[in-house]
Amino acid sequence: MRIGELAERAGTTTRTLRYYETRGLLPARRADNGYRSYDEGDLRLLEEIRTLQDFGFDLEETRPFVECLRAGHPAGDAxxxxxxxxxxxxxxxxxxxxxxxxxxxxxxxxxxxxxxxxxxxxxxxxxxxxxxxxx
Incomplete structure (x- = not known):
């Protein structure tokens, strides 16, 4: 999916997603046409970040949870x-x-x-x- 669709599904903005990319929390994959490309796993990362931020975690505190998900664990707190x-x-x-x-x-x-x-x-x-x- 493209950045606009991911932002809409995650309930955030494309600007936020680009910021997460610069912070290394969201992968910056590009399709052949140069557009950013995302999948369901990226949506899961964003849901994890958002949930933790709702609990009062700052963005940097979410990093271990994101990395845990990226490592293939079913939950970010595993x-x-x-x-x-x-x-x-x-x-x-x-x-x-x-x-x-x-x-x-x-x-x-x-x-x-x-x-x-x-x-x-x-x-x-x-x-x-x-x-x-x-x-």
């Missing part, structure tokens, strides 16, 4: 390098989750403090502030 990327991504996600938990705790503490202060606020000022959306 190779040791892909498993290592999964492990690294899980470690990264665990760190992000922990930071978010910490921020949530701090925001919760700030809210609790602010609510207590609001209870101690002089009535005329607080009533006006609440009505005006200042609190």
């Amino acid at each position: 190779c040791p390098a892909s498993l290592a990327v999964y492990r690294a991504k899980l470690d990264e996600l665990d760190g992000l989750i922990e930071r978010l938990r910490s921020v949530r705790e701090r925001v919760g503490a700030q809210l609790a403090r602010a609510e207590l202060e609001a209870l101690d606020c002089p009535a005329p000022r607080c009533a006006r502030s609440v009505a005006e959306g200042e609190l």
Whole structure:
């Protein structure tokens, strides 16, 4: 298939496909007429890249999965390098989750403090502030 058809089937643009070629993620095969030529395997590579990017993997992190598929494995995560990327991504996600938990705790503490202060606020000022959306 040609580049336009592959882009349409993969739900991307021809520009993206050319970019993937320059990054070595998509093979740059040419037909006799000079047009780029792709097959179902290339579509599978693009589906793998897209799925991983939807999960938050950057483009370079998809490389081991693409190479695994190119090596003939039925799944891009059947190779040791892909498993290592999964492990690294899980470690990264665990760190992000922990930071978010910490921020949530701090925001919760700030809210609790602010609510207590609001209870101690002089009535005329607080009533006006609440009505005006200042609190």
